[in-house]
Amino acid sequence: MRIEQAAANGTVDLVRERVGAALITATQPHADTLYLRVEKAAVRAAAAALADDLGARFMITTGIDRRELTNDFGILHLFSFDRGHLFVMLDCAVAPGDERIDSITPVVPGANWAEREFRDVVGVSPEGHPDPRRLLLADDWPDGVWPLRRDVPYNLQPSPVAGVRPPLASPPAGSSVVTIGPFFPVLEEPSQWRLFVEGETVVGCDYRGFYNHRGIEKLGEAVLTYNEIPYLAERICGICGFIHSTCYCQAVEKAAAIEVPRRARYIRTIMLELERIHSHLLWLGIAGHIVGFDTVLMQAWRIREPVMWLAEEISGNRKTYGMSTIGGVRRDLPADLTSKALEILAEVEREFMAVRSAIVGDGTLMARTKDVGVLANEAARRACVVGPPARGSGVPIDARLDHPYAAYDEVGVRIAVHEEGDTWARVLVRVEELLESIRLVREAVAALPEGPIVAEIREEIPPGRIGVSVVEAPRGEAVHVVVTGGDNRPYRWRVRAPTYPNLQAMPVMIAGAAIADVPITLGSLDPCFSCTERVESVDVRTRAVKVYSQGDLLRLSRAAGGRR
């Protein structure tokens, strides 16, 4: 019996023991996915059985408006048994007219944002949730309009209301507020942290983000088709674009049982690891900049540059490669790539080692990062953090190992784990990962098999299937859930970027810290809030800057569409 089968059987038994007849069905739509339909009254007991008794890690919740199919709303809590290589989906049906379900946040603290989000977007209220405020909807968005309900058009634009303020938590007595954001030098993107401070000491904080929420999931479900979505998914993030497009494709491939050719899986692996290399170098530079160490910023980014050129050589673009498609990749590696790639990797490795020895021996840097922003192992598990923040706190999870995808089952990954949980540990994890990524690219290039790069797909993708896919992004595990639909597009496409769980650990990490430690603590999560919402272009001849508004872009894209 395979390991995931054993885990699945044990799970079903225990959940049935805990909730009895409330467990309606248990199916396994894919070898690594266990699908449990439970009565909504039993959702908290079932979640407690999974998280507390079996040690499953909460990943994300998907809210679905299924009124046109089964006349209910689906609340799908997703858990992972990392060692068991198994996803567990808890599906609870919520009847229209009584859009309420018990919150699982009391037993799974990491579900906090996920539940606020489905309250915002599908209008199902998590009863007993500690925070009644909106998470991602704009403050002036009208009440009673839930954008991910199927009857809300994707292009609905409620008229803006002036003067609406976000509901802010009030600071504890005796403390004052120092805000970081919405615009702040060390945040590349808008997000607002309100620090409650006494003198230089932080006693609490409040967060308001999602200023750039773009409604990407809705676009995927309402406008685009299966094979157009990878290009949108790629634009979720300005750094790990290939990760999101791959993760989406894998979810669809799983749902439709499409077998991806081996060569394509290797090419995906190579591109994913190249993305990790340049992302970690980018992060190292930013982390240096945050503590005023601009020499590290400049040198790390200089070292990073050849990796971008390599990506450009392969895909035609430094970033946003446009290489993903369902069933494989759209572009083969150039024939003469191997020697050039190995040359660049050797140079990056040599120069990075020099940077590494400079930072590892630096007493001042150690003083700024050791015992700073500590996330203890227990707190990390409770907050369900992923990626380097988890591995820096002694939680040995890595999607490449736990839920192998692409070619990671063939090229073995060694993951970096440190126990201390401080900012320095997160630095070390990324430093080691970067070297490991260089090794992985070398190994994948050496073992690159011949063959087709994309699967031939003859049949329509059947509706009503579900696919769960993860990719270990540089910042942690990215999750995509796809429920297939008609019209050649997903019925529901759920995206969870790794920063989503990681940011929720911030309050624990900065409690009692000095103000000066907050930026580097936040930076040590490598946060990626969202991406740009507009495009700026500079005419090199006239040096005139034109900023395109959303309207301009729409007009341009429509004009381009008309020409086609």
Next chain:
Amino acid sequence: MSTSLPTTAGLAVLNVALALLLAPLFEGLLRKLKAAIHSRKGPPVVQPYLDLLKLLGKEDLRTAGGGLYGAAPALTLGSVLVLATLVPIGARPPLSFAGDVVVLLYVAAISAVLLMLTAFASASPYASVGSSREMMMLLSVEPVMVVALVVGALKAGTLATGGIIVWQLANGPTISMAIAGIAFFLALQAQAGKLPFDIPEADQEVMGGPLIEQSGPRLALFRWAAWSKQFVLAVLLVEVFLPWPGTGAFLLDVPLTLVKALAVLVVVALVDVVNPRLRIDQALGYYLRVGFASVAALAFAVIGM
């Protein structure tokens, strides 16, 4: 030493002119050095002059009213220029009759105090965090400078800056003065607002701290004052602690002093470029240790070493 009024006035004007006109050039050279270590090309050496011109030509915006707030930038620059007349540049300190190292230290602190007052008045949380850091830094760095200069006064038996230099030239290097010189150099790192001690301004934490609400001509004057102060203190360091060879020939000593001061600032910039920023409590602990070390210099001075 009695000197004629014209000579004194001439030296004073020369010192003020050197501080005002050369400080941006020194800053420009340091930026080039920093850029080289970053593998960057860096801005032109004259960029600081251009920055000043640009800022001086901008609208004068104020976030607070009041006479002191309005005059603070000019007063800050003025206090630094007065400091320049109390410091010897290749010759005797021009206004030595007006005071000794005690006056000099007081005048040196004025610009920091004015900056703090401006910051508190500008009513920004970042400015007030920044200026409370500025105050803590001042309180921990100032004693180090005091002790370092008192060592010289003790050795030379005079509080006059010129007298200490004369004694140094006559007696050559000593252990106590060497230690005091190192302590003074470490204090200079903070006084010049360089890493790892640029904590009050820390862009990434408090967005320029005390200066966050300053713009246009006011920012220009604060900048100019800061560059001039770093220049004057570097000169003071080389004159008091490294006065050799001290040829006595004015036209030779002035350029020699300037080159030595630049060399000191190059070292300051090198320390700046290879260090991240300390936290304020770490910096205070650091200067506490430097303070104790400089007391050791005092002990050496007492036993005549």
